[in-house]
Amino acid sequence: MPSTLTHLECSRPGCGRTFDYSQPQNLCSACKAPLLARYDLAKAKRTFTLEALRGRIASMWRYEEVMLPGPPVTLGEGKTPLLQAPRLGDHLGLARLYIKEEGQNPTNSFKARGLSAAVTMAKRLGIGTIALPTAGNAGGAAAAYAAHAGLRCVIAMPSDTPAAIILECRAFGADVHLIDGLISDCGAFIAGNAAANGWYEVSTLKEPYRIEGKKTMGYELWEELDGTLPDVIVYPTGGGVGLIGMWKAFEELEAMGLIGSARPRMIAAQAEGCAPIVRAFQQHAPASVMWENATTVAAGLRVPKPLGDFLILADVYASGGEAVAVSDSELMSACVEMARLEGILGAPEGGAGLAVIQALVERGKLASDDTVVLFNTGSGYKYVEAWQAALL
Numbered sequence: 001m002p003s004t005l006t007h008l009e010c011s012r013p014g015c016g017r018t019f020d021y022s023q024p025q026n027l028c029s030a031c032k033a034p035l036l037a038r039y040d041l042a043k044a045k046r047t048f049t050l051e052a053l054r055g056r057i058a059s060m061w062r063y064e065e066v067m068l069p070g071p072p073v074t075l076g077e078g079k080t081p082l083l084q085a086p087r088l089g090d091h092l093g094l095a096r097l098y099i100k101e102e103g104q105n106p107t108n109s110f111k112a113r114g115l116s117a118a119v120t121m122a123k124r125l126g127i128g129t130i131a132l133p134t135a136g137n138a139g140g141a142a143a144a145y146a147a148h149a150g151l152r153c154v155i156a157m158p159s160d161t162p163a164a165i166i167l168e169c170r171a172f173g174a175d176v177h178l179i180d181g182l183i184s185d186c187g188a189f190i191a192g193n194a195a196a197n198g199w200y201e202v203s204t205l206k207e208p209y210r211i212e213g214k215k216t217m218g219y220e221l222w223e224e225l226d227g228t229l230p231d232v233i234v235y236p237t238g239g240g241v242g243l244i245g246m247w248k249a250f251e252e253l254e255a256m257g258l259i260g261s262a263r264p265r266m267i268a269a270q271a272e273g274c275a276p277i278v279r280a281f282q283q284h285a286p287a288s289v290m291w292e293n294a295t296t297v298a299a300g301l302r303v304p305k306p307l308g309d310f311l312i313l314a315d316v317y318a319s320g321g322e323a324v325a326v327s328d329s330e331l332m333s334a335c336v337e338m339a340r341l342e343g344i345l346g347a348p349e350g351g352a353g354l355a356v357i358q359a360l361v362e363r364g365k366l367a368s369d370d371t372v373v374l375f376n377t378g379s380g381y382k383y384v385e386a387w388q389a390a391l392l
């Protein structure tokens with residue numbers, strides 16, 4: 001069954017403007033909020049069942065009714081393992097701890113999901129050059145999918161991005177600009193040069209399709225847990241695309257009659273050196289305030305003011321979840337524990353998620369029989385500098 005994509009819709013409550021997906025789109029032209037892809041779910045539900053999925057392609061493109069129209073630009077992203085983590089679970093006092101191992105994606109992070117989707121639509125729309133600011137892995141993924149699709153790719157990233165990531169962007173033939181600053185400075189560089197150069201911006205949530213790739217993590221959990229959802233999802237949060245995306249997947253699943261109204265508690269894990277969502281959560285605020293002088297080894301979490309902050313916070317609140325920050329030394333110690341107890345060399349961002357689980361267990365916020373899914377969002381093999389420092 002082909003995609004049932006119908007239109008794009010503004011995500012701002014009360015705006016509701018709609019847009020045509022057969023044209024390149026960025027933010028809502030009226031209120032500057034991110035746009036969300038909408039599908040004919042009444043039609044999709046006729047063929048979208050657990051049984052029907054069984055024989056399909058082993059990538060995120062298996063969810064074709066609720067995915068973008070292809071042909072997909074794919075390197076085999078998604079369908080990552082949901083691993084049981086019994087030794088780590090014993091150590092923490094959690095009987096049902098799982099790790100969603102996103103480090104096994106192409107270019108070794110879950111950014112592959114979003115960029116596969118974004119590049120698929122860019123190619124379909126006849127775009128020649130994509131451009132984006134990145135704190136790291138999004139650049140590597142964009143460069144890889146652009147190479148695969150035959151598009152040009154312009155990337156702006158902080159000059160202190162992990163060396164392996166800068167190297168892969170260059171290897172994939174991207175035009176790499178190293179900026180002495182944060183992702184927000186890189187964003188200003190791309191936004192300031194895009195129009196004059198004819199670049200199409202695929203910055204986080206500034207184009208509508210990366211979220212469609214990342215929402216497949218929610219579909220995969222549902223499928224892997226045999227039509228159920230976990231009690232708790234711990235998500236290392238930078239721009240929050242995956243958290244917003246999984247929440248969107250759960251809404252689509254409910255609209256198709258495949259789950260009820262219960263949701264997992266969504267836990268946003270951040271680093272103490274850049275925790276705008278945690279600070280907003282503690283103040284019960286609907287949006288975040290720019291975090292000054294952001295610094296953390298978890299490069300993907302170094303997002304001082306996420307564009308979709310109001311969506312992240314709304315989903316965390318609605319789920320009865322939490323937003324918690326940990327220090328760089330806590331998150332790297334957690335990485336070492338994950339490695340020694342489970343054989344997974346995690347990204348520092350994944351370590352942040354694990355350290356947050358430890359903190360929540362200590363505060364009595366997780367029950368020993370809760371089904372808890374930790375997202376290890378990337379591979380530690382791309383963070384050699386951070387790992388070397390942690391093992392000294």
Ligand SMILES: *Cc1c(COP(=O)(O)O)cnc(C)c1O
Pocket residue numbers: 109111136137138204236237238239240241242243300301347349350377378379
């Ligand atoms: C980008 C990134 C994150 C944050 O992802 P968002 O969906 O933007 O919040 C977390 N971990 C890693 C490894 C990343 O590359």
Ligand SMILES: [Zn+2]
Pocket residue numbers: 010011012015016017028029030031032033
């Ligand atoms: Zn709007």
